[in-house]
Amino acid sequence: MSARDRGQGGAPTGRDPGRSAPLTSPFGGKGARDSRTLILDSAQRLFAEFGYSATSTMRIAEAAGVTRTLIFHYFPTKQAILAALLDERGLRDALADVDVPQTHGDLQAALLMLAEQIHHRLQLSEQVLQIVLHERSCQPLTERPYVEFMERLESLVQDTVAETLGDRTTKATMQATASTFAAVLLRDALQAPLTGISRDCEQSAYVCACAAGTDPSWTREPPT
Amino acid sequence: MSARDRGQGGAPTGRDPGRSAPLTSPFGGKGARDSRTLILDSAQRLFAEFGYSATSTMRIAEAAGVTRTLIFHYFPTKQAILAALLDERGLRDALADVDVPQTHGDLQAALLMLAEQIHHRLQLSEQVLQIVLHERSCQPLTERPYVEFMERLESLVQDTVAETLGDRTTKATMQATASTFAAVLLRDALQAPLTGISRDCEQSAYVCACAAGTDPSWTREPPT
DNA sequence: GTCTATAGATGGATAGAC
DNA sequence: GTCTATCCATCTATAGAC
Numbered sequence: 001m002s003a004r005d006r007g008q009g010g011a012p013t014g015r016d017p018g019r020s021a022p023l024t025s026p027f028g029g030k031g032a033r034d035s036r037t038l039i040l041d042s043a044q045r046l047f048a049e050f051g052y053s054a055t056s057t058m059r060i061a062e063a064a065g066v067t068r069t070l071i072f073h074y075f076p077t078k079q080a081i082l083a084a085l086l087d088e089r090g091l092r093d094a095l096a097d098v099d100v101p102q103t104h105g106d107l108q109a110a111l112l113m114l115a116e117q118i119h120h121r122l123q124l125s126e127q128v129l130q131i132v133l134h135e136r137s138c139q140p141l142t143e144r145p146y147v148e149f150m151e152r153l154e155s156l157v158q159d160t161v162a163e164t165l166g167d168r169t170t171k172a173t174m175q176a177t178a179s180t181f182a183a184v185l186l187r188d189a190l191q192a193p194l195t196g197i198s199r200d201c202e203q204s205a206y207v208c209a210c211a212a213g214t215d216p217s218w219t220r221e222p223p224t
Numbered sequence: 225m226s227a228r229d230r231g232q233g234g235a236p237t238g239r240d241p242g243r244s245a246p247l248t249s250p251f252g253g254k255g256a257r258d259s260r261t262l263i264l265d266s267a268q269r270l271f272a273e274f275g276y277s278a279t280s281t282m283r284i285a286e287a288a289g290v291t292r293t294l295i296f297h298y299f300p301t302k303q304a305i306l307a308a309l310l311d312e313r314g315l316r317d318a319l320a321d322v323d324v325p326q327t328h329g330d331l332q333a334a335l336l337m338l339a340e341q342i343h344h345r346l347q348l349s350e351q352v353l354q355i356v357l358h359e360r361s362c363q364p365l366t367e368r369p370y371v372e373f374m375e376r377l378e379s380l381v382q383d384t385v386a387e388t389l390g391d392r393t394t395k396a397t398m399q400a401t402a403s404t405f406a407a408v409l410l411r412d413a414l415q416a417p418l419t420g421i422s423r424d425c426e427q428s429a430y431v432c433a434c435a436a437g438t439d440p441s442w443t444r445e446p447p448t
Numbered sequence: 449g450t451c452t453a454t455a456g457a458t459g460g461a462t463a464g465a466c
Numbered sequence: 467g468t469c470t471a472t473c474c475a476t477c478t479a480t481a482g483a484c
Contacts, residue, residue: 035449051362053277056477067451072479134362138275176427180404183411183424190410200407202447203400210435223426259467280459294468296461 036074038064043081044089048127052082052135082131082141091132091149094125100159108209110164111181114156115201118185119194126192133190150186157182161212169212172224177208260298262288267305268313272351276306276359306355306365315356315373318349324383332433334388335405338380339425342409343418350416357414374410381406385436393436396448401432 042063046055061068101113136146158178184204266287270279325337360370382402408428
């Protein structure tokens with residue numbers, strides 16, 4: 001009910017996947033391949049907004065401007081639509097080309113640069129991200145994408161911390177710092193839409209930098 | 225359509241509206257323990273596991289050992305079941321009686337004590353918590369409980385930081401610390417089941433304590 | 449490739465007997 | 467308070483014409 005249908009059309013047709021079916025092929029050839037894309041576009045948007053179970057194939061067809069039977073021509077079942085969505089527009093590639101920032105010791109800056117990259121990437125996969133986070137543990141298909149996403153997120157933060165701090169602090173401190181910042185990134189991802197660096201992210205980057213820069217002898221050791 | 229006008233007896237069925245009878249079965253079978261409670265129990269469990277939309281009233285009835293029509297005797301609609309669940313077993317009371325820890329300056333210990341309390345409370349409302357976190361932004365009914373839960377979580381952390389650190393650090397540092405630890409608590413809550421203090425929680429408590437104990441002049445100021 | 453028509457099942461919800 | 471029987475809407479999926 002909340003208006004979250006912004007952006008991310010992704011369709012080469014450039015049409016709002018709402019209504020008014022473009023029955024004509026944009027490139028003069030057979031307009032076959034476009035219907036499948038339109039169906040996936042609509043399913044992606046509706047699944048993200050209302051959830052998988054609450055979205056019927058009828059609504060997908062209406063939003064895509066095609067008939068229901070055409071959906072079952074391209075996808076054997078409704079689950080296959082979700083599977084295709086996760087397979088073709090999944091999160092696996094979204095965070096694939098993130099660079100580990102090089103700041104020569106400035107952890108706060110490094111974490112912010114990392115967060116900026118991640119936010120930018122996730123904006124392009126915002127709807128799929130919402131689907132995965134929502135349907136995890138209910139739809140078995142989304143379970144592995146969710147786990148892989150979380151592992152990738154943690155891995156990126158750990159690499160960033162290790163690259164930035166090197167051997168200037170203990171391994172336990174690096175692990176604690178990375179775990180903490182990953183939690184903040186997850187919270188940001190949960191609260192769509194992702195519009196750049198959040199205030200929470202900035203503050204936590206500062207907190208992590210302070211903790212990592214602290215001499216471990218200053219207080220007790222971090223839990224291992 | 226035939227066996228419809230069989231009998232005509234207009235049974236008044238004037239019963240005492242007071243529910244004085246406990247209706248407990250002497251053999252403990254399905255018997256008549258409060259059916260309404262059984263329905264709510266089943267709905268709570270199924271909603272948490274499969275989601276609201278994917279759970280039909282038929283499955284709720286089967287799990288509760290009653291007929292589907294009995295559900296509609298107690299609840300006018302399926303949504304009303306969810307509403308009753310949120311109203312009678314909601315998260316509002318779950319975190320109501322959490323004490324702000326008193327550690328006289330030990331932030332790491334204070335955050336851990338707070339986390340322990342929160343985990344313990346949320347264990348008792350684990351299924352409702354899953355429902356709220358899962359259905360938020362899809363089911364309008366869960367939107368407010370979700371927001372209130374998040375605000376309560378943040379508020380508790382802020383109070384704990386303020387109580388522990390007092391005026392020994394800047395307001396900006398306290399805010400940054402609280403925001404960071406709240407994110408870790410949220411991640412823990414997302415990953416049910418909640419079995420006591422997580423390793424992430426311990427590590428982040430250390431990180432927050434280090435950052436809060438750091439002299440602000442040591443590095444740049446935290447974002448405000 | 450796309451449509452019309454429909455099957456087959458299940459969904460939520462109601463009426464009324466006991 | 468609980469059940470039997472039923473209605474109507476909607477859902478997934480299939481068959482077959484063009």
